[in-house]
Amino acid sequence: MTNFARRKWLKHSSLAALGLGFSLRSIAGEDYMPYNFEPQTGLVILGANENPYGISEKAKEAIKEIMPYANRYSGNVPLIQTFKKELADFYHVTPEQTIIMPGSGEGLRLLARQYSNGNLVTATPTFGILPTTARKLGMEVIEVPLTAGKVHDLEAMQKAVTAKTSLVYICNPANPTATVLKPDALKNFCIEASGKAMVLIDEAYIDFPDAPYNESMLGLIEDHPNIIVMGTFSKIHGMAGLRIGYVFAHADTIKKLQAGYFDNPQYSVSNLAQYAAMASLKDAAHRTMTREKNAAARQYTYDALVQMKFHCIPSYTNFMFFNLGNYKGDFAADMLQRNILVRSNDYPDGKWARVSFGNMDDMKQFIAVMKTMFPA
Ligand SMILES: Cc1ncc(COP(=O)(O)O)c(C=O)c1O
Structure with a gap:
């Protein structure tokens, strides 16, 4: 410096x-x-x-290939029309259960708006975008301290979820503490809490732990419309500067999000990011x-x-x-x-x-x- x-x-x-x-x-x-x-x-x-x-090198090549279409809005570029389907297939969900957006941080801001009619239950410390946005919106934020081992205290969080709660946020694996929850315990928590409020699981780092801790909560969305799972291309794919993330939820929930604050956010993702992401998915x-x-x-x-x-x-x-x-x-x-x-x-x-x-x-x-x- x-x-x-x-x-x-x-x-x-x-x-x-x-x-x-x-x-x-x-x-x-x-x-x-x-x-x-x-x-x-x-x-x-x-x-x-x-x-x-x-x-990924494949993503670099993809960016070169899509560059001639940088003058076009993404809706006019045939090469990227299959992206949502390819992302959904990769995660064994459907395009109707998928929204793509310019970074999952953007999704956190929109979700706070979408579910601002009650309180937010979250851990402390946790990743800050959602609680910060909730506060700006005037929401009450109920912060449940992590355990001494810096893991989400699911029992205490469950108790904090009441009829007044509109949104529950769990970052798993957790930021900033890098801890992870046992998949079965988290599943039970999600199912119970989603009976009262929308439950959002932020899986930005889910690709880093080994099994069994790399299990996504995605398997729950089909049967539980009050569970949202969010992910990003910023971490394991190394695409933080390209800005691309996504949310998955039950098709009915996705429809409601699209009718609300998630009015086609994929349009805000650059052609470069979308095509690079498609290539990156293919580069295991x-x-x-x-x-x-x-x-x-x-x-x-x-x-x-x-x-x-x-x-x-x-x-x-x-x-x-x-x-x-x-x-x-x-x-x-x-x-x-x-x-x-x-x-x-x-x-x-x-x-x-x-x-x-x-x-x-x-x-x-x-x-x-x-x-x-x-x-x-
Ligand atoms: C837990 C968590 N969620 C979401 C994000 C946002 O990622 P992005 O907006 O780059 O997709 C981050 C970034 O550090 C994060 O740590």
Whole structure:
């Protein structure tokens, strides 16, 4: 970072402290994307749970192939008309059970609007877009603390769901803590809670854990119109910058969403993103490569931090949550000074950080910097 960029960033981060701008201290917040400082070469970006291995080669080829049609609206491009059907087939659902949109974050904002006529039951901490939007809409947000192991407390959440609840949000695997629920326990929760309210399962990271924890709740949507499952191309497919995500639900629920705030959001997804996504679905090898490299980076990072005596929550995703003990400073800001972008925050039980798994070189740099900040 140049001195100028650093000064500028520090100015922004102190504005953020006043609630006027972006803060690295928001681990999984509404402001998860834009960074209010100048991108710089050499910054090790471990702050947004991105895929460090890039998009599939097949997706790159697809983008080249679709580029001549970039002047056309997607409805006029024959090559992408089958996308919704192909996505639905991939997940063994129907196009009538599917909505495609420019990123699942967009879906979270729309879902908050769609189900704003009651309270939102969610965990704390959790991914911030939905609760933040709900608050902006004037909804009551009932936050149920995670267990000591940083897992969703399904029993307490179930108790919090009442006749006043319009929406229940569960991020599984969880952001920012990287924990996962037992599929059977989550299924039972979804079935029971959906008797009272709409239940949304955000599966942005479902491709990272091994079986049985990679089981989607998708199997429930056919029989339970009050269950919505959401996913994204941003993580395992590495397409965060292309902006494409989706929701699946019972066809009746999809119809209601389309009559409401989900009025053809697929039209807002670029031709490039749609065609790249179609190609990426066909590239299982790219997903396997990402999973395997991520697992190796995760093991390396976990082992190194545990050896340094950090309390780390075992990760089922492409990021990890660890406790900063009695660290006194602003950890994320201090790391940024050292060219590493991570997130940290103060919680009722102390200071925690979230680090995304970059490639092995990124993680070696991260650990080397950690060793200078926390000498043995
Ligand atoms: C849990 C969760 N849901 C949704 C998103 C949004 O993803 P996108 O808008 O890129 O699809 C993220 C991004 O980090 C996330 O962590």
